[in-house]
Amino acid sequence: MVLSSIDDLADFVTASPGSYHAAAEVARRLAAAGYALLDETADWSDAVVPGARVVLVRDGAVIAVAVPESASATTPYRVLGAHTDSPALKLKPRPTIGGSGLLQAGVEIYGGPILASWFDRELDFAGRIVDTDGVQHLVRSGPWARVPHLAIHLDRDLNSGFSPDRQRDLQPILGVATPGDDIVGSLATLAGIAAEDVAGYDLVTVDTQPPRRFGIAGDLFASPRLDNLTSVHAGLRAMESLETGSAIAVLAAFDHEEVGSESRSGAAGPLLADVLERVTAALGGGRADLARAIASSWCCSADAGHAVHPNRPEMHDPANRPVVGGGPLLKINAVQRYTTDAAGAALWGRVCRAADVPWQEFVSNNDVPCGSTIGPITATRLGIRTFDVGTPLLSMHSARELCHVDDPGRLAAAAAVFLAAAE
Incomplete structure (x- = not known):
């Protein structure tokens, strides 16, 4: 099951040179797929109803919501979180x-x-x-x-x-x-x-160099902004093709992750919490109903991760050796720089098996500092169960990064299963 061709990712990256363009491109494509554009200043009671598909843009961030026909005020959420900015x-x-x-x-x-x-x-x-x-x-x-x-x-x-x-x-x-x-x-x-x-x-x-395949077999892909447009694109493709599920599906692509997320359009701000509260309210619920919904909800924090570098393998964990082409990563860290725990790992395994995609575990070498994601921020702000995943890259934070041509599509396939709660 592959929802996302590498050529479509190349087109998306080309249309999204910065966070503001990325948010606009997500909204444009989802509008073409039948999502209605939301106005944050408007009353949502008529727009967010069972069966509704809506999208809103705040600066360089974009949030899309797909509400199943059977939804009530306590229906759980499935949130795919990502970010639109790059160094x-x-x-x-x-x-x-x-x-x-x-x-x-x-x-x-x-x-x-x-x-x-x-x-x-x-x-x-x-x-x-x-x-x-x-x-x-x-x-x-x-x-x-x-x-x-x-x-x-x-x-x-x-x-x-x-x-x-x-x-x-x-x-x-x-x-x-x-x-x-x-x-x-x-x-x-x-x-x-x-x-x-x-x-x-x-x-x-x-x-300005276009994204492109390269290598003897054309199985590698070089592009700007794979961190983290691979994840935004995976969520976009999943929301475009989403089948009705038992949960309210949400794509939340934030800005400013690369500088700490502390902004009105960043994951540390109130944007996602406000949207979920307003969706619950439009479905006839209050704060207690939202708390009940959150207790049964999940967030998949999707950000790029590290494949083992062939010239510097000693920088990676000796037992966990993810490679480009091996499928998306499940990212794990003992001190919660990534939020994955045993329950999240079990869910991700079910998701990938249902999507028929391979996956790999990533954990840092103990002597190499571990980065972080929007995952811990989202879990802390909302109290939502969260785990961290992502496409394995080389040259992360370079002006031009590298992945395998199959891995972004595999992440999109897994994202579709996760958002539809179809595992």
């Missing part, structure tokens, strides 16, 4: 700078990128511009920017310990400097507004 370089205020005859952009670092991977590749600026009337305009520049390496002739130690100065070395070039250069004004023109109408912007870089 990048983010455009600063007053970004038009330069030197030595070249126009440059002032940027700061967003999240934890592998900085060396951002050098010597052509970059988009992508995100949103907000005008003086508060209207949001999505924009992307095309291949405008490049961070150039210093030539090896000028730094003979470059290959013995490259550590760029974050302020000095990372400012990309955009062309030859000319009088009147205005990066924001040029982006405003692309967005169809006047430069003087720009009131604010949230713009990040993304690699």
Whole structure:
């Protein structure tokens, strides 16, 4: 059972260069699949009813809800949680700078990128511009920017310990400097507004090289933003093809995970809790009914994970050796950096068997610090049972990451079973 072709993932990544574009693309595709767009300021009592399929966008986050015909105020939820953002370089205020005859952009670092991977590749600026009337305009520049390496002739130690100065070395070039250069004004023109109408912007870089298969057998896939568009796309494909189940299915794709999730559109904010409370209310329930529903609910926190690196296998656990092409990961950590426990592991096993997909366990080497996900945050905020999964990657947090062509589709198949409570 494969719901997601790698070509469809490539199209989704290409349409989603940043979190705002990703949220909009999820909403666009779900609207085409019959989901109604929700307004957060409106009364939902007529929109969220048994049988309803709805989607809402808040900034760079998107939440979709599919309510079964049999739903009541105490029907449990199945939530697939993911995130829309990725490490990048983010455009600063007053970004038009330069030197030595070249126009440059002032940027700061967003999240934890592998900085060396951002050098010597052509970059988009992508995100949103907000005008003086508060209207949001999505924009992307095309291949405008490049961070150039210093030539090896000028730094003979470059290959013995490259550590760029974050302020000095990372400012990309955009062309030859000319009088009147205005990066924001040029982006405003692309967005169809006047430069003087720009009131604010949230713009990040993304690699302009298209996603593609590679390898002798074409079984590997290189792309920007696989962390975590593999999970967003899996949830999207599952919601597009969802069969009516016994639970209320929810795709919650948050922003700002790479910087801690602490925002109104991040997992640490109130967004998901508010949506679930309003859905329960629209179905005729109150807080006690929501608590009863949550007690029977599950969240699958889906984020990318690490496959064993063939050149550095000692960085991984000696007994648990996940590989690209081996199926999605079940991510486990003793101190709850991932939320998986025995009950979650048992559920994930049932899900994957029902979806007919293989899966692998991931646990960190004890000497290597473990990352985290939205899983612990969601479990803490909602009290919902949660487990962590994801697509195995190499080069995580590079400007261009790597996975096996089959693994994203396997995650989508498992997500469909999980959301439909069909295991």
